[in-house]
Amino acid sequence: MTFTFVILGVVTLAGAMAAMSLRNLVHCALCLVAAFGGLAGLFLQLDAQFVGLAQILVYIGAVAILIVFAILLTRGSESPQQPIVAGRWLMGVAVAALTFGSLMVSIVTSTLISSANGPKPNVAADISVKKIGAKLMTEYVLPLEVVALLLTAALIGAVIIAMEEQARLAPEGSQSH
Amino acid sequence: MLGEGIIKGLAETARNFVGSYVEADRLTTVQYPEERLPTKEAARNFPFLVFDGNDAQAGLRCVACQICEKECPPQCIYIEKSKDKKPDYVGKPQFYPKIFDIDISVCMSCQICVEVCPFEAIKMDTEFELSHTDRFDGLLFDKHQLAKSNEYYQKIHPAEAAEVDARLAAEKAKVEAKTKADAEAKAKAAAAKTAAPPPAPVPST
Amino acid sequence: MTDVLDQIFILLKHWVLGWPCWPDSLRPILSVLLSIVPLMLVFALLFGIATVVERKAIGRIQNRYGPNRVGLPFTDIRLAGFGQFIADGIKALTKEDIVPRAADKVVHFLAPVALIVPVFLAYSVLPYGRNMTPIDMDAGVLFFFAAGAATELSVFMAGWASRNKYSLLGAMRAIAQMISYEVPLIISTITVVMMVGSLSTVKIVEAQADYSGQLPHWHVFTPWGLAGFILFMIAAMAESNRSPFDLPEGESEIVAGYFIEYSGFKFALFFLAEYLGMFAVSGLAVTLFLGGWTAPLAFLSWLPSWLWFFAKLLALISLFIWVRGTVPRLRMDQLMNFAWKFMLPMALINIAAAGLWFFLPAGFDRWAVCSAMLIVPYVLLGRGLMGGKLFTKRTYRYAE
Numbered sequence: 001m002t003f004t005f006v007i008l009g010v011v012t013l014a015g016a017m018a019a020m021s022l023r024n025l026v027h028c029a030l031c032l033v034a035a036f037g038g039l040a041g042l043f044l045q046l047d048a049q050f051v052g053l054a055q056i057l058v059y060i061g062a063v064a065i066l067i068v069f070a071i072l073l074t075r076g077s078e079s080p081q082q083p084i085v086a087g088r089w090l091m092g093v094a095v096a097a098l099t100f101g102s103l104m105v106s107i108v109t110s111t112l113i114s115s116a117n118g119p120k121p122n123v124a125a126d127i128s129v130k131k132i133g134a135k136l137m138t139e140y141v142l143p144l145e146v147v148a149l150l151l152t153a154a155l156i157g158a159v160i161i162a163m164e165e166q167a168r169l170a171p172e173g174s175q176s177h
Numbered sequence: 178m179l180g181e182g183i184i185k186g187l188a189e190t191a192r193n194f195v196g197s198y199v200e201a202d203r204l205t206t207v208q209y210p211e212e213r214l215p216t217k218e219a220a221r222n223f224p225f226l227v228f229d230g231n232d233a234q235a236g237l238r239c240v241a242c243q244i245c246e247k248e249c250p251p252q253c254i255y256i257e258k259s260k261d262k263k264p265d266y267v268g269k270p271q272f273y274p275k276i277f278d279i280d281i282s283v284c285m286s287c288q289i290c291v292e293v294c295p296f297e298a299i300k301m302d303t304e305f306e307l308s309h310t311d312r313f314d315g316l317l318f319d320k321h322q323l324a325k326s327n328e329y330y331q332k333i334h335p336a337e338a339a340e341v342d343a344r345l346a347a348e349k350a351k352v353e354a355k356t357k358a359d360a361e362a363k364a365k366a367a368a369a370k371t372a373a374p375p376p377a378p379v380p381s382t
Numbered sequence: 383m384t385d386v387l388d389q390i391f392i393l394l395k396h397w398v399l400g401w402p403c404w405p406d407s408l409r410p411i412l413s414v415l416l417s418i419v420p421l422m423l424v425f426a427l428l429f430g431i432a433t434v435v436e437r438k439a440i441g442r443i444q445n446r447y448g449p450n451r452v453g454l455p456f457t458d459i460r461l462a463g464f465g466q467f468i469a470d471g472i473k474a475l476t477k478e479d480i481v482p483r484a485a486d487k488v489v490h491f492l493a494p495v496a497l498i499v500p501v502f503l504a505y506s507v508l509p510y511g512r513n514m515t516p517i518d519m520d521a522g523v524l525f526f527f528a529a530g531a532a533t534e535l536s537v538f539m540a541g542w543a544s545r546n547k548y549s550l551l552g553a554m555r556a557i558a559q560m561i562s563y564e565v566p567l568i569i570s571t572i573t574v575v576m577m578v579g580s581l582s583t584v585k586i587v588e589a590q591a592d593y594s595g596q597l598p599h600w601h602v603f604t605p606w607g608l609a610g611f612i613l614f615m616i617a618a619m620a621e622s623n624r625s626p627f628d629l630p631e632g633e634s635e636i637v638a639g640y641f642i643e644y645s646g647f648k649f650a651l652f653f654l655a656e657y658l659g660m661f662a663v664s665g666l667a668v669t670l671f672l673g674g675w676t677a678p679l680a681f682l683s684w685l686p687s688w689l690w691f692f693a694k695l696l697a698l699i700s701l702f703i704w705v706r707g708t709v710p711r712l713r714m715d716q717l718m719n720f721a722w723k724f725m726l727p728m729a730l731i732n733i734a735a736a737g738l739w740f741f742l743p744a745g746f747d748r749w750a751v752c753s754a755m756l757i758v759p760y761v762l763l764g765r766g767l768m769g770g771k772l773f774t775k776r777t778y779r780y781a782e
Contacts (some may be wrong), residue, residue, distance in 0.1 A: 022677075026489075026542060028490075030489065030539065033535055040528075049519065049524070049525075050521055050523040050524065051522055053521055053525055053527075053528040054524070054528075055529050056528035056529075056531060056532060057524070057527060057528045060531060060532050060535060061528070061530075061531025061532065061534060061535075061564075062531070062561070065534055065535065065538070065557055067563065068535075068538055068542075068555070070494075072542075072550075072554075103774055114609045128520050129520055129521045129524065129581050130579070130580070178761060178764055179724075179760065179761075179763070179764025179765075179767065179768070180764070183709060186708045186709060187704060189708070190443045190704065190707050190708040191704070192437065193442070193443050193444070193445055194442045194443050194704075196440045196445075197443075197445050197446075198442070203445045204445055204446070204447060206446055206447050208447070226515075249689070296462070302722070327671050
């Protein structure tokens with residue numbers, strides 16, 4: 001447990017906590033970004049360059065922006081007056097515990113941990129971006145294609161929804177001119 | 178084709194860029210403190226007081242009639258009349274301003290004071306470098322700062338000054354002619370008076 | 383001698399590191415500092431000079447003099463106006479720092495900091511010369527774009543925290559524009575990554591370091607490379623909010639955009655970040671397409687490598703300035719249409735062209751096929767986007 005790990009862990013956890021508990025939605029989003037950044041730092045510290053940088057590129061560069069846009073374009077950024085604790089918090093706790101448990105089990109039972117009784121093999125060093133790419137293009141090409149298909153479908157779906165709305169709005173718009 | 182206009186535009190700006198170093202007449206900017214354009218003859222900004230002769234205070238044309246003070250729309254002129262009199266350009270004794278202040282931070286350069294002055298004593302200046310670190314006293318001009326010679330006036334507004342000088346000269350000539358005529362008439366009258374009572378003897382001249 | 387000159391900064395650094403006065407525990411930190419501090423100073427100075435050069439060049443383009451007064455402080459030396467940035471810097475430092483009462487104080491303060499840090503981070507993977515890459519990362523290009531992506535959020539933070547409708551509008555515009563143009567920017571980069579087979583900036587430069595005869599093997603001298611370079615530069619202009627893509631700070635509409643409520647040094651930081659972003663993305667363009675630190679002709683290779691990098695960087699900066707002095711600002715819908723209807727398809731076609739170039743045997747055929755593959759869609763897309771609109775001379779109803 002190194003000094004950097006402590007800092008990154010604290011940033012990640014504090015960001016996540018703040019993202020849950022702050023009143024102002026934009027503040028929550030920004031704290032979430034801090035958590036994402038801490039997570040990316042953890043990945044980078046583990047020498048997983050591709051995952052770490054993709055985390056920044058996708059989560060900070062795109063997902064966070066999307067969240068922020070969604071907040072601004074819907075309810076506005078005024079802080080709500082009523083407390084924002086969901087009614088069914090018991091359910092939430094259950095889901096969180098379940099997720100944590102399943103992750104925990106999969107990590108503990110993974111081959112990496114069980115085989116690492118001796119000195120830890122330096123796994124990360126030979127995982128280059130090139131290797132990830134080669135794996136994606138050979139062994140995991142089918143999942144990749146499925147994901148691509150899913151994303152394309154989602155994109156087309158979004159366009160169609162937007163077009164319908166535009167078609168519906170168009171006559172009103174032309175009248176108001 | 179797409180992008181054609183941008184290429185044309187880039188060529189044009191490149192021509193301007195290079196041309197500005199080659200052709201001097203492309204750069205129309207006058208680099209002010211070192212280079213300056215001659216002021217236009219009709220240029221005007223703030224009033225000043227004209228004096229004749231060499232002594233600025235003795236030669237002031239102003240007779241402290243206070244018309245300009247009353248007419249000034251923003252009321253930036255302050256005049257105090259003198260107790261004694263001094264001779265003006267024709268030699269007639271006149272009052273003169275003991276205090277004549279113009280607050281040029283208030284003045285709006287309307288030239289009404291010039292229009293109303295019956296003595297051609299106040300005219301518009303072209304001096305514009307008047308900035309001062311003290312915005313109250315530094316911009317309040319007294320009669321010593323305001324007094325400028327008739328030669329200066331002739332220099333900045335030649336045509337107008339020539340006209341004014343001609344008018345003043347004509348007036349002076351008229352006054353002189355009149356005084357002369359008066360003197361002659363007086364002399365004649367005196368002569369007639371002296372001649373009349375004793376009818377017989379011929380005046381010995 | 384040429385080798386010494388080429389590696390002079392590396393040798394200097396090692397010489398300083400070798401001084402016996404440093405304790406061993408400090409040496410790694412010192413090494414890092416010796417890499418970072420000169421870079422920051424050089425690029426901050428370049429920022430200062432670039433602002434003056436830009437104003438002078440745009441002045442000349444408009445047949446004006448531009449700044450030519452301010453020289454060294456407290457002297458009469460004028461330096462043809464190149465002291466202007468010192469005066470501007472002093473002014474920015476001494477101005478009052480105003481925070482609007484309604485602003486979100488913390489976010490308002492954090493925004494310029496959160497902007498300048500990733501911008502400087504992006505510099506850590508650029509190869510400035512032979513052996514002069516601060517971090518030779520396996521995923522260098524990816525790191526660059528990750529750092530670039532992190533700036534978008536700080537723009538939003540600045541715009542939102544100011545609680546000003548103009549700043550929010552500017553931030554929304556900036557984010558929409560940056561996200562839209564990031565796509566063609568990255569896709570046009572992918573061609574280079576495909577051909578080189580590496581994301582490391584050092585390897586990308588080394589792949590272009592050969593010469594056939596006197597001519598270099600830069601990527602820009604291939605059809606896909608030229609197309610990629612042009613697409614990259616257009617997208618880079620939009621990414622760094624430079625004119626003609628300066629809508630986020632369109633002076634005539636929203637005053638200063640997302641940094642309207644900033645003053646003093648924070649404003650200067652935004653300004654600095656904008657220029658540094660431009661330099662960084664120009665540096666990446668040099669690395670990807672213009673052969674990095676390699677000489678443009680083989681017999682010029684005796685000049686130090688870092689000199690070539692900075693020469694190319696300055697050339698690209700002048701291109702930025704030249705375009706700024708030429709092209710008027712786009713409208714928002716034109717901006718978006720251009721990104722999604724022209725840049726994106728062209729970038730995708732460029733990937734295909736690059737793939738074809740890779741597999742076809744070298745020769746004239748390869749040139750012809752790849753060029754045709756890029757020129758035909760270019761012409762067709764251009765026609766299609768014009769939509770049969772014929773631009774005629776505008777007539778005015780009331781004038782004259």
